[in-house]
Amino acid sequence: MMYEIWLGLNIVWELALMHKAWVIPAGTIMLILLASAIVRPPRAGRRAPVFAAGVVSAIAAFLLLPGATMAGFADLGYWVDWLLLFALSVAIGVAVAISAAGLCALIPDRWLRQIPSSR
Amino acid sequence: MKKAMAHTEPVLDAHGRARRKLLALAALPAATATISPSHAVDRPATKTSAHVLIVGSGLAGLSAASRLRRLLDGATITILDGKEIHNYQPGYTLVASGIWPVEKVVDRNADFMPIGVEWIREHAAEIDPDAKLVVTDRGRRIRYDFLVVAPGLHLDYGLIEGMDTAAIGRDGIGSVYHGHEGAVLTWKAMRAFVARGGRAIMTLPSTALKCAGAPLKMAFLLRDRLHEAGTLGRSQITFNSSLANVFGVPQVNEAVLVRWDALGISVNFEHGLKAVDITRREATFTTPLGEENTSYDFLHVVPPMRAPDAVKNSPLAWREGDFAAGGWLEVDERTLRHRRFPEVFGLGDVNGTRRGKTAATVKKACPVVTRNLAAVIAGKEPALTFDGYTSCPLVVRIGAAMLIEFDYDGRLTPTLPLIEPLQDSWFAWLMKTRLLKPAYVAVLKGRA
Structure with missing residues (x-):
């Protein structure tokens, strides 16, 4: 099992190297947003839109991921497929929610006060 | 030990070296070293002045070179192959069915050549294991102390x-x-x-x-x-x-x-x-x-x-039995050491073994070959054995595949016990189309 973990880490590393042109900027932005979300967690009034962004993204990922990989829902004939799709969708939803939380923290309060739903 | 008589060429230009150093600096996080399994990451080097010649620069040749660089301290390691392009052959079926663009299966061998390994851009034409000598297609004569035969095979x-x-x-x-x-x-x-x-x-x-x-x-x-x-x-x-x-x-x-x-x-x-x-x-x-x-x-x-001419026409080929007609390399299927020439090992498609002419075979066999070779150089007997592992992500339609793994005896040996090998799945499709190339590159670099 240790070998599989090692191989998995290598796969992630090589994938990142293959796509470094967008992984590096996207990763940097994600880290900034994550740090921002940790330093200034969203206040009660802002949690609902952050949560909604995560849920919507997860649902969208669930619906779009098979097609984005040249497959369709008919190809998901094994329980492992559904588990994987669910896990990937949740991961994307969480990433979007964290990014949204970080973004909220970066936006000055006076700007948000102008948006009725954020009051 | 005699050094190679060949004139050898620098492997990388200055730009390549600098880029490789940067990549090395940014190498896998240190944390991963603590969980790296013993057979994936090679132990500190055996001191030697031996000349190890590797015939072939496909997955087998390059991954063996990367591993031997770490295992052998002081050895001269030479790769002999005139091929400049490195093809990701497991992707051919995806290109041939219009799923992948061809760019995904074409790389440069120079990008994967390990630092410190000499690369002779010529093809092996003759192998004389009695004289420990390889003659290239341009007539260059290269002597070796130990030989790794990994030239792939010939399409007849x-x-x-x-x-x-x-x-x-x-x-x-x-x-x-x-x-x-x-x-x-x-x-x-x-x-x-x-x-x-x-x-x-x-x-x-x-x-x-x-x-x-x-x-x-x-x-x-x-x-x-x-x-x-x-x-x-x-x-x-x-x-x-x-x-x-x-x-x-x-x-x-x-x-x-x-x-x-x-x-x-x-x-x-x-x-x-x-x-x-x-x-x-x-x-x-x-x-x-x-x-x-x-x-x-x-x-x-x-x-x-069949085996390439340089092997088929040499004393290294099987002389009788099922593998003789194809001129395949006569190796012991467990240690992958030549059965008659103890300083010779075989890796990849050229081996005359019951099964295993895939990239997955090289992934599992390369640590066996390189460590056994290092043991032989250190005056010990080869200790590791290979079970014939191979794998075939069998695409059954666009969007689904079966992840089949098996050994010499034809026993199904799934890496992930929960995955039913004969069940087609999107998971196996994703493995084939998204994850196996990065895994291949990690093997190529001698890391996995």
Whole structure:
């Protein structure tokens, strides 16, 4: 099992190297947003839109991921497929929610006060 | 120890070295070192002044070089191969069925050549293991102390009368094995056939094959493309196998035949492709009842395969038994050490072993070969053994595959115990199309 973990880490590393042109900027932005979300967690009034962004993204990922990989829902004939799709969708939803939380923290309060739903 | 007599060339230019150093600095996080398994990451080096010559710069040759660089301190390591392009061959079926662009399977060998390894850009023409000498196609004579034979194999299209590899891509001829250009041209021929439908003949020779699942995948994917194009109803796919099966592992063979029966792909056993008349689009097969001529609109040619001439014509080849005809390398199937020349090891497609001519085989066999070689250099006996592991992500349609792994004895050996090998899945499709190339590159760099 240790070998599989090692191989998995290598796969992630090589994938990142293959796509470094967008992984590096996207990763940097994600880290900034994550740090921002940790330093200034969203206040009660802002949690609902952050949560909604995560849920919507997860649902969208669930619906779009098979097609984005040249497959369709008919190809998901094994329980492992559904588990994987669910896990990937949740991961994307969480990433979007964290990014949204970080973004909220970066936006000055006076700007948000102008948006009725954020009051 | 004698050094190589060859004049050797620097492997990387300054830019390449600088880039490699940067990559090395940014190498895997230190945390991963603490969980790296013993067989994936090599232990500190054995001190030696030996000259290790590696014939071949495919996955086997390059991954062996990377590992030996770490295992051997002070050794001269030389790779002998005139090939500049590095092909990701497991991706050929995806290119040949229009799923991947060809760019995904074409890289430069220079990008993967380990620092400190000498690269002679010539091909091995003769191997004289008694004199510990390799002669190149340009007449250069290279002496070695230890030899890793990893030149891949030879596609023997010449054994099919009338076959012309220049015809691949036109006149209904496809052949996924003929390099990355062959894969592109196969898709061109397949696409033309799929547009109008007709009679497709898929072939399988009786020799050992690299990626023995590729001919099966091509049949599955052709059927899927016909279905997608709406021309399946006026088409017929026949798989002509030279053997009494279509795959050497009985359980997989049975599973494929059941699927093909349901998909309307008919199978003829003991039908070996003998000749092809390209202009008349007619193929001749040898059968137990005599020769049979068949017209076709699309013919997928899988050539007979054998060891490259440099090995086949050398004392290193099997002299008797099942592997003698193909001139395959006579290695002990467990230690992968030559049975008669103890300073010689074999890795990859060239080995005359019961199974295993895939990238997955190299992934598992390379640590065995390199560590056993290091042990021999240190004056010990080889301690590691190889179980014949190989793997075939068998694509059954666009969007689904079966993740089949097995050993020398044909036992299914799934890495992930929860995954049923004969169950087609999107998970296996994602593995094939998204994750296996990065895994391959990690093996190439000697890390996995």
